[in-house]
Each structure stands twice: as C-alpha cells, then as structure tokens.
Amino acid sequence: MSHSNLYLTAFSTIVIKEIDRFTRIWLQTIIPPAISMALYFLIFGNLIGTRIGQMQGFTYVQFIAPGLIMMSIINNSYANVVSSFFGAKFQRHIEEMLVAPIPNIIILAGYIVGGIARGLLVGIVVTIVALFFTKLDIHSFAITIGVVVLSCILFSLGGFINAVFARKFDDISIIPTFILTPLIYLGGVFYSIDLLPDFWQNASKLNPILYIVNAFRYGIIGISDINIVSAFLIIILFIIILFSVCLYLLNTGKGIRS
C-alpha cells in the first residue's frame, strides 16, 4: 500500500508550520540580520573598505558582500532548525509528530525545508540591504542559487544535530558561538586566502565554509579562491554525512524517545 498522500500532507504540514513560526516572530528572525548587515556594510564596506582599496579587482565592499550575505544565510538556516526542533523537544510537542504515522525522513525533510525557507528569505532581505551600499551583478544565477540551497540544507542539518543533543537552552548557542562563527569569520568572508601565509592557506582549506563562501562569491562576482566543482562536491559530501547522522539519530530516538 502506498502512503504517498499521507506523507505529502504530513510533510507540507510541517513545512507550513515551520514557515509560520519564523514569520510570526519576524522581529527576532528577519530584522536582526538586516540590521547587522547594514552595519557591516557601513563600517567595513564604506568606512574602512575605502581605505583598503581593491581586492582581486573589485571594491572591498563588493568583495565582502557575498560572504556577508552567505553568513546570514548560514546562521539563519542553522538557527531556525536548532531553535524550532529544540523548542519542540523542550515543550514536548515534538511528540505530536512522533506518535503520528510519519517516517523519520519526512520529519527531517520538513525541518530542513523550514530551514531553507528561512535561509532564503533572510538571504533575499540582506541582499536588498546590500544593494543600498553596492552594486551586485549576478555572474551565474544557477551557481548562486545552487550554493544557497545546498548551504541551507547543510546548516539546517547541523542545527538539527545540535538540537538533538541539546538539553537546555544554553546548549543551542554553544555550537554557533564556538564553532560556526569562528569558521565563518575565518572562511574567507573578509579576505582572500591568497593574502595568507602558505600554512594558513592550507589550514583554511580544512574549513568547509571556505568552499561555500567562495562558491557563492563566484556565483555573484565571478571570482573564487578555489575550484568551483570541488567546492560543490565537498558541500554535497558534507550534506550526505550530516544527513546520515541526522537519520541515524532520529531512528535511534536519541534525545526524543526513551
């Protein structure tokens, strides 16, 4: 017997609920990235950037814009899933889904698509903010969209894993503070790794966010420190790994079934 109709209804219920959640609290979810983006552009782009001069043939503000937009996308897709799933666990209404006839993969997919939706919406908002400060031509639409969606998936999965292990509210900010933010800042958002000594160039290549930022920058302004194909392959590899981990955690009931 096929259950595809049931799965589709359950899936869209989760997705709509997720979108509803973050749009309802837009003051906490959509506005803060827009404000910090405006500040970054004002300070690094216009005030300091004019003294830095050109970076790989682009103005500094043009160079950092893709990285800053991507930073918002990463943070927001991650934050959406970690806070929503942890909140559901904490308030126990995750049980509403767990008792229902929904396979774990559908639950996971629902949360991931919720994370993509928030990542995309915030991405659009901060891009609009960026356009107040600089001109952005899209070099390759397909690569831009592709890398955005893949990044949203990847960091939604990361947020999901964080939520599964979190026991208290503090736990949902540990990974963003101690791992995500440093990786983003050191992932070539503000500089080209060409500027680094050899050792640090190589060390940077262990940072998955470097590939994302560069692939995205390539999509928008057409320059990258690394090969685009390998960037995509690495992002996809990470997605496969994290997706398997998430499914494994759900199937073993880690943190949600006793």
Added chain:
Amino acid sequence: MKALQITNLEKTYANGFHALKGIDLEVSQGDFFALLGPNGAGKSTTIGVITTLVRKTSGKVTVFDFDLDTKMVEAKSMIGIVPQEINFSQFESPLEIVLNQGGYYGIKRKQARERAKKYLTQLGLWEKRNDPSRTLSGGMKRRLMIARALIHEPQLLILDEPTAGVDVELRRSMWQFLRDINRKGTTILLTTHYLEEAESLCRNVAIIDRGQIIENSSIRSLLSKMHFETFILDVDRAIETLPLLEGFTLYKTEDDTVLEAVISKGQNLNELFTLLSEKGIRIISMRNKSNRLEELFVRLLDKNNREAI
C-alpha cells in the same frame, strides 16, 4: 478482532531500570478497557511503547492486527493518544494544534477544518479556538488533548490518566463523553489509578504492578473478589485492649480512639454495632477506608504471594 495485542513486552530504560517485565495484554474491538495500577507501576511506559515514544526492549505490539514494527503507518493511524502530561505548544491556538495534528495523520486541511470544528465544539473549546493555548484552564487543556487525539477519528483511543487532577464536575462530563464515543464504536484503553474510574467506565481491566500484570478480568468479576471492606470507627473512649467480637476482626490504630473493622460480604454492620455497645463502646462516627484500590492490591498481592510459595 483485537484492537490491541501486546505480547511479552519488556522494557529496560537506559538507566537499567526494568520497568516492564513481560506484559501480555489484549483489548478487543469495541471494548472499554482499564489499565489500572498505582503510580510507577508501568502504565505510561506501556502506553509509551504503543505510541512509540518509548522504545521497547523486546516483545510485540499489534494494533488491529498491524504490527507496530513492520506496519507502522497502518498501526499508528488506528491510534489516538491523550498523554498524561500536557504536550502541545503553549504558543499555538487550539485550532492550529488540532489542524496540524490532522496534517500529521494525513488529513487534508479542508476535512481537518470540519472535524476540528466538530470536536472542539463537542469539547467546549470552539469559542477559545484562536486563543493561545497557554491561556486555557487546566481542564480545557486536557479536553484539547482529547480533541487533538480524535482529529483523525482513530479506532483505538488511548488515554493516560485523563482525569488526574481534574475537578469532579469535569471528570463526570469527560466520563460521559468517553462513554458516548465508545458506544459509537471507538475502542478505548485508559490508564488510571482510581478504581472508581475503572469501575464506572470500563468493562474489562488489567491490573499492573511493578511492571507485571497481576490480574486481568472483567470489572465485575474483579469487584466480586473484593469480599472485604474496611471501616474506620471513631469511638468514644480510648481502647486499651481490643474486645473479642465473634465473627468480626478489629484492629487498633495509632490513635487509641480509632479502630478498624474488616467486614466481609454477608455480615452486617448492625450486628457489629450491637456487639460493640454490649462491650460499652459507642461509635461516634464511621467512614469507609477510602483507598479501595490499595486494599484490592493488598489482597491480590497476598494471593499472588501465597501462590508463589
């Protein structure tokens, strides 16, 4: 047809606690069944396994002949669950909660809306449908969980201590509501630690204690096993030594002016009163020793232990 069949169910929690020690349980279609037992007996654990919130260690559960492991979707679609603790989002409204739950069971929005209206109205929540659920009273929250459990019109409704901490009036109306849906064909399994609740609602009962089913029969035959009733007597003076009364058993308590009398079926109280007043003891007041479940337990365990020896 069995609505629920549990075979040799074992559960050992991660901390090593052996909560279920080989449970066997059968609930027939259309039945109103009580799983009765004191706190910590394993009622919620059993319900947890049926709803998959608790992962079983071993054993088998089938719901209308669908194995919960291999026919998960079919089995779960048959079940509606009202948990012991509130577990909906405090920020969502009753209508959202019920509609989303419908969605999780594959009910399309349009149909879910019709049913939500029906059940929220029946449970007296329609006026509150758009309020944040944290503003509902305790009784309304419980009723909301019932409405939520009914949105996919399950064949088997499971309620885990639905009336714990609910006031008398609401308890009565909830009982009536459950009787009605049972009469319309929904099989009901409820857990309770009130014998009275099982007695007034259910046809069949299983008694669970420390992870084992110690009795499984119809309510009627269970109650007929209760040959004894204990009364607490307040008497007019301190009793030093208990009088010997033919045919009755008296016990002293902590308080010298309070006695306990065990009356078996067929004996009458008048006789006891007469014998006592012959000894010069007058009774000021009398009450039934209230915890009948406890008494029942003592007797069942007595019986079990004796059988074990």
